[in-house]
Amino acid sequence: MKKGLFLFLSGMLFLMSFGQQQAVLTIDAAAPKTTISRHIYGQFSEHLGHCIYDGYWVDEKMNVPKKDRIRLDVVAALKKIHIPNLRWPGGCFADEYHWRDGIGERSRRPKMINTHWGGVTEDNSFGTHEFLELCELLDAEPYIAGNMGSGTVEEMSRWVEYLNADGDSPMTRLRKANGRDQPWKVPFWGVGNESWGCGGNMTPEYYASEFRRYATFARNYPGAPLKKIASGANADDYNWTEVCMKNIPQHMMWGLSLHYYTVPTGNWGRKGSATSFNETEYFKTMQRCLHMEELVAKHSAIMDRYDPEKKVALVVDEWGIWTDPEPGTNPGFLYQQNSLRDALIAGTTLNIFNNHADRVRMANLAQTVNVLQALILTKGTEMLLTPTYYVFDLFKEHMDAKLLPIQLAAPGYNKDGATIPAVNASASVDSNGRVHITLVNLDADNAITVQTTLKGKPFKTVSGRILTSGKFTDINTFENKNLVKPVAFNGFKQTGAVLSVQLPRLSIVSLTLE
Template sequence: MKKILFALLLLWQLDAAAQNTAGITITGNTGQTISRHIYGQFAEHLGRGIYDGFWVDKNLPVAKQDRIRLDVVNALKKIKIPNLRWPGGCFADEYHWRDGIGPRAQRPKMVNTNWGGITEDNSFGTHEFLALCKLLDTEPYIAGNVGSGTVEEMAKWVEYLNSNSSSTVVQMRKQNGHPEPYKVSFWGVGNESWGCGGEMTPEFYAGQFRRYATYARNYPGSPLKKIASGANASDYNWTEVCMKNIPNNMMWGLSMHYYTLPTGDWGKKGSATKFSEAEYFSTMVNCLKMEELVNKHSAIMDKYDPDKKVALVVDEWGIWTDPEPGTNPGFLYQQNSLRDALIAATTLNIFNNHCDRVKMAELAQTINVLQALILTEKTKMLLTPTYHIFDMYKVHQDAKYLAIKLKSPDYEVNGKSIPAVNASASQDATGKIHISLVNLDANKPVSISTQLKDLAWSSVSGQILTSANITDINTFNQPAKVQLKNFAGAKKDGNNLVVTIPAKAVVTLELK
């Protein structure tokens, strides 16, 4: 009997080990490229994102250019952010660009009715934003006002930015200190037009897009990439109507917004820092829904655009929790844990693996708002766990996409399961192969055997982001609790790659 029990125990252990093994096959160049614009960022006039984030009091004792905070700029330059979306968000459809140009002391004040009801002095406007983009060496992505604006207002903003004529509006730009055109390319025609951008029907919006886009002109050397305001999460009808009623040659991209809610309930989303493994699991279930959304919206787009000329632009994504206790709830300030880093890595893997259709995306948001890369407190600044993911993943920007076939063990909680492992891979211009791996299992490491077909390599190195707890965060008193470290858990076995990735961890490997 003891021998039987021992044999059963051994079989159970072997079975458990087998279940905690993943298999990956990576094949050569697919002919597709992972656009760097997938790694874009979003900065809205919301809470302390612009004011007290990028744009600080002139008396704050930090390095600045004008009032742009340079430690923030330098941190973002390090991760090579490819674009920055501004001024919203919901704010975009109440923003009138003329209020934000000219002498700052003469600019009219406005109430930000969407976010906290605070008064803004418009000291950060078009020129300040584009000066920020120049410092960041990033492309501006401007969201124009369709909800409360006019066709003429948007047309004149484009002319102000991109024309080199002798018109009155161009002369105004020159008088305001910028003789040459800015040559802004990415242009959003409204934002969330189904909601805060005007409560429109898709049929009405499609007509509005055609009208506004007609008068948003292409000026010499400045062709616009016009992005239509797309669906809220799983509103597939919105995508269907827009693709059916807007000619493909009128829009460069169609957007889609999706936020990961820990509880799935907008009324009580859940804490950013105090959550159980069960809530962590439900958060990851909701995060992985991005795969379904991208697949289904892409299938609709394929019907009307089989050549995939129109990009799916996920220009708002990330985790949205309840605001931090004691902060203005309209400011959407939340902490950022290891859980959020796992969400970021998983989502970026999804986008990389759908780079044939997803050509652009923007994390919400860059500083002090929602799933921020950076948090500030007066002169202090910290990098969040999510920031470190973008640092790890920057190797995929504009790299050749490598196709992945993945067989993953399950991560189970309370009788429900999700794949423990997700991954993406690319090859850069120098021939280096980069593989990003995520283990969502909060408790168990996973052994991964990877076959690389027709890809030659001789050495492997890597970086890892993990921590003792899924709730671990970086604070101003302990800013480096969750940080990147060198990873030595990968080795070459013939032409195969063998990796053991710890629980709740993200690894990016470099093969050369």
Template sequence: MRKLFLLMLIGFRLGAFAQSNGSVTVTGVSDHIISKHIYGQFAEHLGRGIYDGFWVDKNLPVKKQDRIRLDVVEALKKIKIPNLRWPGGCFADEYHWRDGIGPRLQRPKMVNTNWGGITEDNSFGTHEFLALCKLLNTEPYIAGNVGSGTVEEMSKWIEYLNSNSTSTVANMRKQNGHPEPYKVTFWGVGNESWGCGGEMTPDYYVNQFKRYASFAKNYPGASLKKIASGANSDDYNWTEVCMKNIPNSMMWGLSMHYYTIPTGNWNKKGSATSFDEKEYFNTMVNCFKMEELVTKHSAIMDKYDPAKKVALAVDEWGIWTDPEPGTNPGFLYQQNSLRDALIAASTLNIFNNHSDRVRMAELAQTVNVLQALILTEKTKMILTPTYHVFDMYKVHQNAKYLNIALNSPNYEVDGKSLKAVNVSASQDAAGKIHLSLVNIDMNKTVTISTELKGLQWKTVTGQILTSANITDVNTFSQPSKITLRNFTGAKQENGKLVVTLPAKSVVTLELN
């Protein structure tokens, strides 16, 4: 028995200290920036995302402005979220904006048919959403109702928000307490029009988009950025039809949605907290499909828009697991583990590395839904590992993209392999260089030798996000199990930056 214990201990130590090597070459500054809007967020009328997330009971003993929960607001301000997409999602195409304005007690109630069949009291509507955006210092991104709405309805919503005229609709906004126009510029023309937004064909949607977009008018100081409802995952034909038939001048962006499903099976997606290495590896395989999707959709867009004027907007992404046991399955509440942080960081690296075309993205979702940044329970609030990734990566917002060449060792499970390391890099307006590196290998440390051609630096500091187990989570009783810590594994050797990345870790470095 003692011999067996010693063999197990030796095996553990060998695994803990197993190491492989790779290299990164930063080849120079590119001609574009990493848009801050890649770091956008999504808040749908779904489960406890709006109600009991952002918008709480007036009697809940937490700091509030009106009913907006301020500890959530302060946490999101810290990571500088650049935009917030609302009211959906599938909910957007059954939402009628006039139901959510005026005195709250007089607003009509409806049934949220997409998410749990619960009663929606419309107490959180247009003015409440824009008050939230103002508190967050973020840009609103509103998804218009194309599925069950009308051209006039969306046109009047834009007029209500953006016009400073003496029209009946603009006067209604003034009477409801906001004399000045809001000047909302990001508008989605429908959502998932291929599915819950109307089960449309791409050819039919193109005609719908052109109708709705034609009556989505610009008002002074509010030139609209119209975003067409784009493809589901690898539906490349949808992108082809939209790019071929919608004039580039008519749309600011074309969306694409993709979720990482651990098992690849939508009917049984897998647990957020209980999984083995084989399922973890398969989850990362599915995560990295985003690279293929972005590359292929971008190539189609390049055919019709070689100047890259139209943005690829990945306005729903993230890991989607089975709901937490004991919760309403229609509320999509799931825990958030170290695995999810590695998915978030790896996906953001993909977006950064394709930032010539990907200029907007929204994580699904912000609070209490899917891959949330924040979880709440009555007066308690915790920051998830995914939140900490966005905190680390905020340095890339509106920074110059740095071209990189990566040579990574493989992470192998059951004869299959993935690149163990992924990376993106940028240089901010002050000249500071930031590198974000992810080691997805559960078992091995990876040492990366980095050469920065034509870039000068003297000192390096960094932060790291990791934990003992890939299944570790933050809980309301242990809210800081996974949090950012100072990283000391980077040094200068013979003019190169040498970085030792622990297994299953995310590291962001700052070079001065």
């Protein structure tokens, strides 16, 4: 009998012996190999609603700490969780954005209508220099989505030159005239966005051909090799991945993207409320969140056929929950509140990405501030951290740590005749030899005991933190900013190499073993 099957059957026997509120987790710490890329914990900020304007970039008269017009309390909060990269300017907006409109003297920059998001007028005061200044303040690598949809090969080529070239050329002279002598050497470069939809309604065959043309002229300059990311599939469009992997030479692309949003109702016309939902709606949302496991596995399997050495990364550069906008807000601004349910989605999704770290090497939550599953909400001079923000805080120790293989036998969470796994997990070991375990209990009714065995590595001490609340609808508000916030966790007991963890209902727990 294979070792993994033996561990799984042993776990199931344990569950049958001790009831359905027990889980068995075995972690193999003997020979870690795969690195969990820190870029899995990336973020996404589009010119959409109040993400850029009134989020990062505020009125010069606003009484908050600023550098130029960049809001520094937002920067400080994101630095605390070590965001590794930031994707910009979109999203759908990227394929109508012409970068030269966003450089030079701000008062002379042409205005534009944001046709995708609310029909508002953009003054282009936040452009290339401002974005890269923000990334430097965040200590995050920029990830720029280039305009393939309404742009030209020359436009994209010149933008890369403006960003990354040294020496003497029209673009480097223009950059210097605008106040930047040295190139930024931007590494991550998206060649189009959602080219199957808002980025041009292309067929995969046409897109693959266009990618080859655009990518050819997006040059690698000395000391600044590009990591080019192809616009990949929408959810379960496996044919798109097949065609791209078949028709784009592997040496031309660093990554292939995937977009998937958890829509509570499964209906894009009426997605469901961010704050008012019952357990049946909660359960269906978690079912749809867990679909990410199937998507990553199936897209990875297609990529494996063409790229068995896994040189091309799967880049899930848009993910998160998408609900109806908050009542009374501009529907084109996609402003939604952020509940404990959303935190459970974030923890579950990050566990999935960690466990597929051999292929998933970059991901970007949509979006960072004031839009969709935001980490931060702002209201004038006030700012709050959402439950999702705290998940990234709990999980940050996984960044660039080595993935530890796990075997998990979890009880089912049952509702209306359907069942999902109640518990999910991932584990890693960092460069200092500390083991980090993240556990999520999706069950709305039951606490679960997780009998955890760490094989191949002794440990003496355990510390932990937990994020939970009384209801899955609980949110942080400007009147009560700390309702859903991590606290110290000591609900565990060690017996030799076995750690018994009492995982409360609706909770996310991070443990460190030393």
